Amino acid sequence: MTSTAQRRQRRRNLPVALAMLAPSLVILGTFVLYPLGKAIWLGHQRCDVQGDNCRSNGWDQYWDAFRSEEFQNALLVTVKFALITVPLGLVLGVGLAVLADKWLRGVGIFRAVFSSTIATSVAVTSLMWLFLLQPEIGALSNVGWISDVFPVIKSPGLLRDPGTALTSIALSSVWGSLGFTFILVTASLQGIPRDLHEAAAIDGAGGTRRFWSVTFPLLGPTLLFVVIVLTTRAFQAYGEVDLLTGGGPRPQDSTTTITYLTYGQESVIINNDGLQATVAVLLFVVLLALSLLQLRGIGKRVHYGN
Amino acid sequence: MATENINFESPRGWRLAGRYMLLAVVTAVVLFPVYTTVIAALKPGDKVLQNPLVPDAFTLDGFSDAWTAGHLDRYLLNSFVVATVITIVQLVTSVVSAYAFAMLDFPGRGVLFVVFLATLLVPFEATLVVNRRTVDSLGWLNSYQGLAVPFLATAFGTFLMRQVFLGMPLDLRDAAAIDGVGHLGFLRHVGIPLVRPTLGALALFSFLGSWNQYLWPNLITTEDDMNTVQSGLRLLRSSALDEPNLLMAATIIAAIPIVVVLLLFQRQLVRGLTAGAVKG
Numbered sequence: 001m002t003s004t005a006q007r008r009q010r011r012r013n014l015p016v017a018l019a020m021l022a023p024s025l026v027i028l029g030t031f032v033l034y035p036l037g038k039a040i041w042l043g044h045q046r047c048d049v050q051g052d053n054c055r056s057n058g059w060d061q062y063w064d065a066f067r068s069e070e071f072q073n074a075l076l077v078t079v080k081f082a083l084i085t086v087p088l089g090l091v092l093g094v095g096l097a098v099l100a101d102k103w104l105r106g107v108g109i110f111r112a113v114f115s116s117t118i119a120t121s122v123a124v125t126s127l128m129w130l131f132l133l134q135p136e137i138g139a140l141s142n143v144g145w146i147s148d149v150f151p152v153i154k155s156p157g158l159l160r161d162p163g164t165a166l167t168s169i170a171l172s173s174v175w176g177s178l179g180f181t182f183i184l185v186t187a188s189l190q191g192i193p194r195d196l197h198e199a200a201a202i203d204g205a206g207g208t209r210r211f212w213s214v215t216f217p218l219l220g221p222t223l224l225f226v227v228i229v230l231t232t233r234a235f236q237a238y239g240e241v242d243l244l245t246g247g248g249p250r251p252q253d254s255t256t257t258i259t260y261l262t263y264g265q266e267s268v269i270i271n272n273d274g275l276q277a278t279v280a281v282l283l284f285v286v287l288l289a290l291s292l293l294q295l296r297g298i299g300k301r302v303h304y305g306n
Numbered sequence: 307m308a309t310e311n312i313n314f315e316s317p318r319g320w321r322l323a324g325r326y327m328l329l330a331v332v333t334a335v336v337l338f339p340v341y342t343t344v345i346a347a348l349k350p351g352d353k354v355l356q357n358p359l360v361p362d363a364f365t366l367d368g369f370s371d372a373w374t375a376g377h378l379d380r381y382l383l384n385s386f387v388v389a390t391v392i393t394i395v396q397l398v399t400s401v402v403s404a405y406a407f408a409m410l411d412f413p414g415r416g417v418l419f420v421v422f423l424a425t426l427l428v429p430f431e432a433t434l435v436v437n438r439r440t441v442d443s444l445g446w447l448n449s450y451q452g453l454a455v456p457f458l459a460t461a462f463g464t465f466l467m468r469q470v471f472l473g474m475p476l477d478l479r480d481a482a483a484i485d486g487v488g489h490l491g492f493l494r495h496v497g498i499p500l501v502r503p504t505l506g507a508l509a510l511f512s513f514l515g516s517w518n519q520y521l522w523p524n525l526i527t528t529e530d531d532m533n534t535v536q537s538g539l540r541l542l543r544s545s546a547l548d549e550p551n552l553l554m555a556a557t558i559i560a561a562i563p564i565v566v567v568l569l570l571f572q573r574q575l576v577r578g579l580t581a582g583a584v585k586g
Binding site: 024 | 340403413425429437539
């Protein structure tokens with residue numbers, strides 16, 4: 001085939017290709033690309049309490065919003081949240097997967113239990129934990145000996161004490177993500193050839209040694225993926241905050257994450273489209289870095305096949 | 307593969323017993339929130355907070371209250387409609403655009419591919435302010451369109467399917483073309499049957515993702531009739547906080563469809579997770 005013929009063929013393909021891409025392009029353009037551009041534009045505007053009469057406030061608004069006490073606090077809360085949920089989620093996921101990876105009798109039951117939390121949405125998880133932790137209607141606070149040993153459960157309540165609120169939300173979040181981490185790590189563990197373990201055992205490596213020298217390195221890509229997903233989730237944490245604490249306890253705003261600051265019903269900027277957009281764009285920049293890492297992970301995964 | 311029996315006469319046996327102990331303890335801890343939820347849902351309202359850890363009374367009132375007074379019937383219907391529409395349309399848009407990227411050579415393919423790639427990097431949270439305005443100006447607040455349309459296409463699905471199409475021998479397409487089979491005919495008779503396993507995984511994750519949407523339905527729903535299960539639970543959290551049996555029954559009802567779906571599609575779940583899909 002000559003190159004002219006090829007070019008003609010390519011051009012003849014164009015209408016078909018565009019027709020096939022059109023539905024996706026319209027949706028992604030309208031609800032992903034346009035709103036991002038518009039949000040960046042809105043981000044330099046300030047609006048009145050009704051969200052109307054927006055006028056330019058200068059691009060400094062980004063810098064101002066970034067330095068504002070509210071954003072700094074939300075950033076700190078989010079980072080703290082990630083520092084609890086990511087390592088804890090990872091260690092629990094890997095630990096349980098390794099623990100339930102042997103050819104033990106009945107291991108299927110344990111696997112089913114550890115995977116089970118993948119079936120819970122953030123709303124389901126949060127309401128379960130709300131009932132567990134609430135001081136008035138909660139399960140724990142109404143068990144005599146528990147609230148005797150840990151008085152904070154009864155008053156002011158784990159979700160209302162500035163010292164424990166964020167950790168409590170983080171625990172419910174770790175519980176909710178456990179199924180996801182466990183299934184991924186288990187699948188990855190099963191991909192490790194048994195020969196490697198047997199060879200290492202013949203060479204005299206014990207269980208611990210085999211974990212660090214064989215299992216752990218081979219889990220590497222999966223663990224990286226898990227870390228990135230859990231970190232992204234921490235920065236997107238909204239439902240658990242909304243349902244468990246509403247961003248409080250106040251006035252410290254101990255659990256107002258960045259996403260909650262942007263969209264929370266009780267957030268200080270909920271009626272200011274301009275400022276909301278500013279914070280949304282800042283959130284985007286943070287998540288962009290994480291997405292880029294994740295995309296590299298996906299690329300690798302798909303490339304090597306599964 | 308043979309399983310091992312516990313033999314208490316060897317240190318190995320003791321280790322195995324210890325392992326079971328540990329597994330049992332962790333199982334109890336992981337299931338504890340589920341246990342308290344189930345107990346509360348099955349008790350009469352006035353008994354829930356007396357001995358909350360002991361199943362000393364039984365009634366299904368919590369479930370019937372959640373279903374009728376709690377409007378779970380309506381919320382479930384809405385979630386089913388929205389999640390099903392999103393799943394089916396996402397499969398179509400993903401397959402079709404993936405096919406175009408993988409099997410057709412056309413001018414501008416590289417640029418368009420980069421555009422698709424770019425949308426993967428934009429988190430939904432960054433676009434919500436503007437999307438709410440868009441949906442509002444289309445008159446789609448409190449409607450199925452508002453809940454579903456923004457999610458009818460996904461770059462992730464396109465990439466996933468494109469990858470599968472790329473692994474397909476081009477000869478197949480050429481042979482079909484010689485036989486006079488068009489693109490859509492080829493997709494229907496050859497393409498889709500070949501990519502069905504991956505399609506199954508994508509379907510599962512589309513469904514899970516849209517079923518679990520929390521923030522978006524909260525933002526665009528103000529009429530009770532249009533709540534999904536997730537935004538409905540949010541409503542019950544404030545209106546039914548003094549009826550924990552109703553609230554916990556509603557939580558269980560909300561979780562059951564996903565439990566069933568996951569039990570039916572376990573294989574697709576693992577396949578999808580390892581391909582990089584993420585629970586929404």
